[in-house]
Structure formats: structure tokens, C-alpha cells
Amino acid sequence: MNLRLALSCVLYLLAAPVYALLGVRKLGKMLRARRVLAAGTIRCPHCAAVNDLDILGTCSNPKCRTTEYGSRLRCSVCGETVKSFDCDACGVTIKVL
Ligand SMILES: [Zn+2]
Numbered sequence: 001m002n003l004r005l006a007l008s009c010v011l012y013l014l015a016a017p018v019y020a021l022l023g024v025r026k027l028g029k030m031l032r033a034r035r036v037l038a039a040g041t042i043r044c045p046h047c048a049a050v051n052d053l054d055i056l057g058t059c060s061n062p063k064c065r066t067t068e069y070g071s072r073l074r075c076s077v078c079g080e081t082v083k084s085f086d087c088d089a090c091g092v093t094i095k096v097l
């Protein structure tokens with residue numbers, strides 16, 4: 001048997017669980033994001049205030065700056081998405097995605 005082939009087989013076997021783990025983590029993140037968006041609210045980890053996601057917000061894209069009702073995480077005009085926002089009650093930055 002070709003040694004190089006055997007070696008790449010071993011490497012693949014060693015790498016497979018890592019790739020599987022990364023895939024599961026990515027999937028978990030996606031599911032979490034979907035659940036958060038479906039719930040429509042996020043509880044602040046600092047002060048426990050409930051922050052509505054569906055509010056009047058201004059797009060963070062300087063070229064767009066659209067103010068609209070809708071998800072504060074995504075602008076429907078330019079498609080800009082944000083991964084975090086400040087808590088309405090205490091101002092701490094809440095990471096969403
Ligand atoms: Zn926008």
C-alpha cells in the first residue's frame with residue numbers, strides 16, 4: 001500500500017471528527033439565531049430587561065440610514081444586518097448572532 005495514501009487516510013480520519021464538531025457548532029448557532037429571531041425578544045444578560053427586536057430602528061449603514069419599523073437586526077432596504085445592539089434599559093451591548 002502506498003505510504004502517502006495511507007498517511008492521507010489517517011489524516012482524514014483524524015480530521016473528520018473536527019469537521020463534524022465544527023458543523024454541529026455552526027448548526028447550533030444557526031438554530032439559536034433562528035429561535036431568537038422567532039421569539040422576537042431578547043433578555044438582557046446584565047439587567048434582565050426584555051428587549052423587543054421589532055421596534056422603530058435606524059439602519060446602521062451610513063449610506064442607508066433608513067428608519068423603519070421591523071427587526072432591529074436587519075434593514076429591509078439595504079439588507080444590512082447587525083450582530084449586536086445596546087440594551088434599552090441599561091445600555092450594555094447584547095450579542096445576538
Ligand atoms: Zn439599510
Ligand SMILES: [Zn+2]
Nearest residue numbers: 044047087090
Ligand atoms: Zn440591560
